[in-house]
Each structure stands twice: as structure tokens, then as C-alpha cells.
Amino acid sequence: xxxxxxxxxxxxxATTALLLVATAPSRAQTRAETLRYxxxxxxxxxxxxxxxxxRESFALSMSTYDRLxxxxxxxxxxxxxxxxxxxxxxxxxSYDVSPDGLKITFRLRKDAxxxxxxxxxxxxxxxxxxxxxxxxxxxxxxxLTGSLTSADxxxxxxxxxxxxxxxxxxxxxxxxxxxxxxIIINSKLAKEHATADDPWAxxxxxxxxxxxxxxxxxxxxxxxxAILKRDENWNRGSANxxxxxxxxxxxxxxxxxxxxxxxxxxxxxxxxxxxxSDVQSLExxxxxxxxxxxxxxxxxxxSMNNQMPPFDNVNVRRAIAYALPYDDMFKAALFGRxxxxxxxxxxxxxxxxxxYPFQQPVKLDLDKAREYLxxxxxxxxxxxxxxxxxxxxxxxxPMAALVKESLGKIGIKxxxxxxxxxxxxxxxxxxxxxxxxxGITAWLPSTDYFYRNFYTGNQRWNYSSINNSxxxxxxQAARFEPDKAKYEEDGRKLNAIHFSEMxxxxxxxxxxxxxMASSIEGFTYQFHRLVDYRDLSRK
Amino acid sequence: MKTGLGATxxxxxxxxxxxxxxxxxxxxxxxxxxxxxxxDPAVFFASGPNAGKxxxxxIRKQMGLNKSVPEQxxxxxxxxxxxxxxxxMMTGQPVLKDLRERLPASLELTFTALLIALIxxxxxxxxxxxxxxxxxDHGVRLFCALGVxxxxxxxxxxxxxxxxxxxxxAPDPTGRIDVFTSLPPQRTGFLSIDFLLAGDLxxxxxxxxxxxxxxxxxxxxxxAPLARITRASMLVSLGSDFVRTARSVGLSxxxxxxxxxxxxxxxxxxxxxxxxFSTMLGANVLVExxxxxxxxxxxxxxxxxxxxxxxxxxxxxLMASLFVLVNLVVDxxxxxxxxxxxxx
Numbered sequence: 001x002x003x004x005x006x007x008x009x010x011x012x013x014a015t016t017a018l019l020l021v022a023t024a025p026s027r028a029q030t031r032a033e034t035l036r037y038x039x040x041x042x043x044x045x046x047x048x049x050x051x052x053x054x055r056e057s058f059a060l061s062m063s064t065y066d067r068l069x070x071x072x073x074x075x076x077x078x079x080x081x082x083x084x085x086x087x088x089x090x091x092x093x094s095y096d097v098s099p100d101g102l103k104i105t106f107r108l109r110k111d112a113x114x115x116x117x118x119x120x121x122x123x124x125x126x127x128x129x130x131x132x133x134x135x136x137x138x139x140x141x142x143x144l145t146g147s148l149t150s151a152d153x154x155x156x157x158x159x160x161x162x163x164x165x166x167x168x169x170x171x172x173x174x175x176x177x178x179x180x181x182x183i184i185i186n187s188k189l190a191k192e193h194a195t196a197d198d199p200w201a202x203x204x205x206x207x208x209x210x211x212x213x214x215x216x217x218x219x220x221x222x223x224x225x226a227i228l229k230r231d232e233n234w235n236r237g238s239a240n241x242x243x244x245x246x247x248x249x250x251x252x253x254x255x256x257x258x259x260x261x262x263x264x265x266x267x268x269x270x271x272x273x274x275x276x277s278d279v280q281s282l283e284x285x286x287x288x289x290x291x292x293x294x295x296x297x298x299x300x301x302x303s304m305n306n307q308m309p310p311f312d313n314v315n316v317r318r319a320i321a322y323a324l325p326y327d328d329m330f331k332a333a334l335f336g337r338x339x340x341x342x343x344x345x346x347x348x349x350x351x352x353x354x355x356y357p358f359q360q361p362v363k364l365d366l367d368k369a370r371e372y373l374x375x376x377x378x379x380x381x382x383x384x385x386x387x388x389x390x391x392x393x394x395x396x397x398p399m400a401a402l403v404k405e406s407l408g409k410i411g412i413k414x415x416x417x418x419x420x421x422x423x424x425x426x427x428x429x430x431x432x433x434x435x436x437x438x439g440i441t442a443w444l445p446s447t448d449y450f451y452r453n454f455y456t457g458n459q460r461w462n463y464s465s466i467n468n469s470x471x472x473x474x475x476q477a478a479r480f481e482p483d484k485a486k487y488e489e490d491g492r493k494l495n496a497i498h499f500s501e502m503x504x505x506x507x508x509x510x511x512x513x514x515x516m517a518s519s520i521e522g523f524t525y526q527f528h529r530l531v532d533y534r535d536l537s538r539k
Numbered sequence: 540m541k542t543g544l545g546a547t548x549x550x551x552x553x554x555x556x557x558x559x560x561x562x563x564x565x566x567x568x569x570x571x572x573x574x575x576x577x578x579d580p581a582v583f584f585a586s587g588p589n590a591g592k593x594x595x596x597x598i599r600k601q602m603g604l605n606k607s608v609p610e611q612x613x614x615x616x617x618x619x620x621x622x623x624x625x626x627x628m629m630t631g632q633p634v635l636k637d638l639r640e641r642l643p644a645s646l647e648l649t650f651t652a653l654l655i656a657l658i659x660x661x662x663x664x665x666x667x668x669x670x671x672x673x674x675x676d677h678g679v680r681l682f683c684a685l686g687v688x689x690x691x692x693x694x695x696x697x698x699x700x701x702x703x704x705x706x707x708x709a710p711d712p713t714g715r716i717d718v719f720t721s722l723p724p725q726r727t728g729f730l731s732i733d734f735l736l737a738g739d740l741x742x743x744x745x746x747x748x749x750x751x752x753x754x755x756x757x758x759x760x761x762x763a764p765l766a767r768i769t770r771a772s773m774l775v776s777l778g779s780d781f782v783r784t785a786r787s788v789g790l791s792x793x794x795x796x797x798x799x800x801x802x803x804x805x806x807x808x809x810x811x812x813x814x815x816f817s818t819m820l821g822a823n824v825l826v827e828x829x830x831x832x833x834x835x836x837x838x839x840x841x842x843x844x845x846x847x848x849x850x851x852x853x854x855x856x857l858m859a860s861l862f863v864l865v866n867l868v869v870d871x872x873x874x875x876x877x878x879x880x881x882x883x
Contacts, residue, residue, distance in 0.1 A: 009542065031719075036718065038713070042630075043632045044629060044630050045631045049629065050599065051584060051585060051594055051597060052584040052585075052628045052629075053629065126878060135599050138594070140593075141594060145623035154870075206631055206835075207631075207674050214764030221833075222630040222631055222632050222637075223629065223630040223641075223833070223838070223841075224714065224833045225714075225718065227718075249718050251713060251714075252831065252835065253831045254773075254828045254831060255696075255828050255829045255830075255831065257696060257699075257829075258699065258712055258713070258829060258830075258831065261699060261700075261703060261704050261711075261712075262711050264704070265703070265704065265707070265711070267711040268711075276581075289646065390844065391844075420578055420844050420846070421583060421844055421845060422576075422580055422582070422846035423576075423577045423578035423846075424610070425578075425582045425583045426577065426578050426579040426581075426582045426583070427577075429579070429582045429595075433761065439546065449821075459592070460582070471739050480681050
């Protein structure tokens, strides 16, 4: 007999194929009550305060822990987004701010219980907030922005009342308590696992949840998946009933094309980090629900190091601002999915309002760019590098190519540098990158917050390394400005300085494209830019 | 002359000992390499919206980076001596635990892929060698060329597109097991074996279905070298004197080709299979990414991108040890395939 082995090989293949055909997918009946959310990132800790926590860990903690208060939601152009101005009680049944703005009193829900059944008391709240401002964890730097810095500020009045005192009436104190970090922990349980080296039980909490949140962690594989089970007693949702989904599966799927396939086939219910091109085609097919929300607390920039020649010359920065091919970049990088921050018209040459981020009156105008270059004394142009990190390559790569081409026309020779993420952040921290693209986000997007954090000081987030004393003084003063009209006026001044100094060039606010099964309802764009599973339900 | 088994074991032991300095070298080299690479892990991991200098310093301390490099090396070596590979910033877990959980996934995938590749490649090579220059030979050559030309992630995505997206035959390409299936008690870490041990055939089937697409896309890539080497060495052995003799005494076709020619031709195939296996284990990162396979290669790549030192060092050490092991196994296989090798 000839070709013996060949034939056996074919038969192996044939059997395999047959077996594949024969089996239909077996699904548990609870599929409709399960939310399967796939993401390119991953959850790496159950406690969002641990240094190194990923954003998915933040999002997960929103559902496994409660905070004292939460942000409300509002409709913006027909889409639900979080509302910074409405703060509702979560563990607090109600709260009062004293007339002088120096005291906030929280009254806790009487029926709130931790997931182990013990009641949530003022002691737990005090311990948790103390921990947040004392322990070496991420919450410390965040709460600082709301004038919450010391354990002395939190006082137990009675078992269900907590009082927070502030040194100054700070607008951001209350919103800060609704952010990711100030989770309320079951202090009795946590203390059992505290050690002399680790009095705040940080090591234990990393892998265990001791909260009162809507979901209990059923299984957790760091970097792969987390499975959550609904806590039937949780009633902090809007209608005093538990969250809708009985189970939530948060699964890491690194390949974006695979995520797109999964949601299109209906195997996954929701994904928020697809490539713009995939979103475009899924939207065109019309089978799925696509909710695109411009991320109004995120901004993408082309940034320049204002301390480094030739970018220390304002005319060079202006030349760049008029030499960027904005429209082409917007289309190539984002497929136009987002809100542009270029191409505004300022009739009287002044900012239209005092809100940051704002649309700048710049557009591609090579003649103007050449004039500015001449004014800078560099009519022949110069050479520089344009850097971006690998993690952003999908959007930054086409953008970089367009920047290079367009700047080439006014004599600026650009070399594109694609850097590994860790290397890029190190270089930025050391202020060694002349010309690059980066993005910023703020959980509590207010004008003064943006200017204080991203335009002052010799620190990492001041990407452009701008050092402008006027800007700094106005931004610091605006922080505690109680009068709305004056605050608005300060904002206008800041925006005017931004435009005239052109420290960096805001490009756009990319959309968050949430792609979901058509049966999913209630999706809300959250400040952490990921999904709050508690918002969702199925028709 | 010693007995075959004894000699093989002796050789294996000697090999193992002589590989220890190399392993130590790898250890130190990786350690230094990671620190020379640009990129400060502390800055990268302190990326919270408000992380400042204080957070960076704290992470540096946590990772032990506040000490001098020689000091760090001493601490690292003593940790390794105690079986502690450090902690990953990325997953927040001890590296040893991460690797222990992920290695079986990679091994299972690689073994299956290698098995598929061998089952396909050896017959293809033999058939091609039996009729060199024929249409069959050219067909095999074309198939191999295609397999090598198409990068694994492209073939992976294509397979997903056809079998999952279009036909709906394959399960969703997300890891080792359907999220709705419960896992068997962990014994070997190889799901296909654990399910069998637990007597859960349905589970085994679920795991097998997840495994087959990534394994095939990996196998496609390595069929070529295996088939080519089989063909070449079959040609040599078919043209040799003992095959001519065997033919002339009228032995059956099967006996001539399989027993005499193939057995003599298989040595280089085993060598190549060993090398292919080691390469696959480290290089299957693309397949792991495409199929969300929770293996060690994608783990190491993620760690490398974020300059997470401990996992990368742990991974390289693991790979080096595996390489030593695979070479040992290849040596032992030699002895079985060709007893002359054991004679010293």
C-alpha cells in the first residue's frame, strides 16, 4: 500500500473537521443575565489604590466598592454622560455642606451592609478615609486636589454620621470623594489582615475585596479575567434594587480585531476599546448599538518642550500650529470620531468662553506658518524629532506621517520616533522630548484643574514645560474663586494666554466608542472613561 | 561500552551540569540588560492622573530600584536562590505564580502545535522524497512556502475569520476555555489532561476546541522546516546502500521506507523538532495575542513593553532552563532512534 501515512494524516484532519462541525456551542441558560465585557487592558488588582493599578482595576472597583457619594448622570447630545455638578449619595443617604463651605456632614444609610453582612458604620468610613490620606497609596495625591490631606479632617459624630472639615471652601472636596480612590472598606475585616509593616492591609486588599459594592468578586485571574456575582442586598442603585446583571465577566482580549469579532458575533456584550476603523464598519452594518461620546475630560495634543530650542521661541510654536494638517490628521487617526479642538473662529480675537479645553482658531495655513518661522529667525527651517509611544501607535502613526509631510513643506525636517511606553514616559518625565504627541485626562474636569495640573510646575504632566507666572497666578486663584462670573473671567484670561503662548497644540477629544449588543441599555460615559457595570441592563 | 540506557543517563547528567554556568550567565546578562534598557518602570507604573515624584519614588522602593545595581544583583541572586523570582508590577502577582499558571498554557499549545506539525510534515516530507521532482513534490514545496510566508498572526486571524466569524464552527478565540465552562481541578495544568483525569469529557471537548485553531496556526508556520528536512534526509537515506540492499532482497515497500529509510532519516528531524519547539515556545507571542491565550510569551512581551523587570528576567530564565531540558530530551531521543549515538 502506498501513501499510507499521507492517508492517515488526511483522515486525522477530516475527523477533526467533522468533530468541529458536529458540536454546537453549549451555553448556560443564564447568558441573558450575564454581561460579558471584553477589553484590551486587564485588571491587575482588586484595590484601585495600589500603585501600578490599571484603569480596568479602577472600573472594577466602582462596582465592588461603594464610596460615600457618586456622580449623577446627564444627557449630552442624546448620550448619557457623568455629571460633575450632581453629586448623589451612595453610602451616604444625604449630606450637608455648611454655609461657609468648611464642613461637610454625611449621614450614612441605615440599611447598608458590607458583602460579609456586617453593617457599614461611621468607623469604617473614618478608617477608610484616614487610610486614603495616610497610607502610601494613590488616593493620597488625588484627595490632595480636594484639600483633603489629613486624618484629623474626618470625624465620627455618631455611628451613622461623619463630618469632614476643610481648611478652605474647596469646590473639589466633595467630587473627590466620588472618584475611584476613596473606597469605603470593611475596617474590621481589613484590620484582621493588617500587619506591623502594613497597618492598612494593603497587601491583603490587593487580592481580596472587603467592600459593600454591587458586585462580589467570584473569581479573579490577574491579567486574564474577573468574574463578578451580583450582591442581592445592594440597593444603592437609582431604583433601590440590586444591579441588573447577575453575573459580569470582565475578560482581557488583547487583539482588537478579535474583540470586534466577538461583539459582532454576539459572544461579547460590550467593548469600548476597538480600533476606529472597526467601529466604523460595525456601525455601518447596523446590527450593533454604537454609542460614541467625545471624551470631554480627555484631550490629545501635539506638544513642544517650551524650554528647548527652537521650541523656546513662541514664533516657532505658532509656526507649527499653522503648519499642522488638522483635517487630514483627524480623518487619518480617528476617522473623524471625536470633537475637534481646531478651526474655531474668534470674531474679536478673544476666547469665546472660559471653559478648558477650548477650540483654538488655528487651521492649516502654510504661508502664515512661513511668516512665523521668518519672525523666529529660522526662515530655512530646522530639524527635529516627533515622538509617540507604541501604545498609541494606531492613532499616532498616521498622524506622525502627516505631520512630517506637512512640516517638510515649510522646511522643518522631522524624524519620527516610535518609543516603547516606559521609555517615552521616562523621557517625558526627564523633559528630554522636544516635539511629541500625548494625551491628558482629568477625572474632575474644571478649567483651573487643567491649568494647574498640566501647565504649571516642573513636573511630568506639564508636557510643554511652560513656565508662565501670569498663568500660574490666575489658575491658583481660580481654584478657590466662589463667584461664578469671576471664575469664568479667569478662564477666559487663561485661554487667551494659552492661545498667545501656544505652549502646546490641542488637537481633539477622541470619542469613546462603546460598541454593544443591541439589547444592552443604560450605557453611561464615566469619568474614568471605562464601563460602570452597574449602569447597564438588558432589554 | 556501557548499556544504552546507562550511557544516555550519564550523558544527560553531564549535559545538565555543564549547562549550569550558561544558565548563570543568562541570569546575570538579562538582569543587566534590563537595567541598561531605556525606560524607568517606576515612571511608567506611576501613571495615575495625579502620580507625582512621591509615587515614583515609592514604586522605585517597592521594586528595589533605589539601591545600586550591584546591590540589586546580589539581592536578586539571593532571591533566586530562595526560589523567589520577584513580583510583577503588571499583574501584581509573584512572578513564580504567574509563570506557573501560564507555562502549562504555553506548553500545551506548543506541544499540540508541534504534534500537528510533525503529523503533517513527516508524511509530506516522505512523500516528497519518494517522488522528487514530481507534481506531489512541487505541491509540498508550494504548501511549505505558503506556510512560512504567511506570518502566524495573519494565519491566526484568517483562521478565526473563517472558522469562527464566517462558519461559526470554532468557539470564540478567547483563551483556553469558554468562560462559561468550569475548570477541572488542577493537576498537570494541561487542560486537556486535567479534564480527562476529572472524567469530564464535555469539558475536555471545550478545551480541545479552543486549542485547535491556535495550534494549527502555529503548526502551519513550522511545517515547512520539518517537511524540508524530512525530505532532504529521506533522499539521502533512500539513495544509500542499505536501502538498495533492502530493496534488492525484496523486502516490502513499507519495511523499506518506514523501517529502514525513515528511521535512519529521522535523526535530523528530531534535532530540528527540538529547536523548533524551543523557538515556538518563545516566539508564539503573536498567536497568544491573537487568541488571547494566557501564555508566558505574551506575558513577557507585555512586561518588556512596560519595563517590568522581574517578569522578563523570570521568563528568560525559564526559557533558558527549558532550552536545556529540550536539548536533553533530544539527546535521549537520539539514543532511542539511533543506538550508536550512545556509544562513547
